[in-house]
Amino acid sequence: MSDGVSLSDDMSSYTKGFDKSQTLLLSEVLDKYVAEENEARFLDAFVDSLNLDELGFTHSQLNEEGRPPYDPANMLKLFIWGYLNQTRSSRKLERECYRNLEVI
Secondary structure (H helix, E strand, C coil): CCCCCCHHHHHCCCCCCCCCCCCCCCCCCHHHHCCCCCHHHHHHHHHHHCCCCCCCCCCCCCCCCCCCCCCHHHHHHHHHHHHHCCCCCHHHHHHHHHHCCCCC
């Protein structure tokens, strides 16, 4: 370069990202990433206040093999969240469970 700065010196002045293989990047508590007025908090409190057994939500019978079923309360929370956010496809809801902090 004409100003006497080498390319390697110029490249070292950029801000570097985090190492993706480090053990902890985010806070250990996901609750810190969801705002107090977020609808997910309301849904959590609302569904937890319901008596799901009286409403017909019961656990399916456990088999000796295979995975245990998901908690019906969590499934209801996810379904209502999806309805409010126009995400009705089960595949799209699954994707949100991996990437959206308010759903996690």
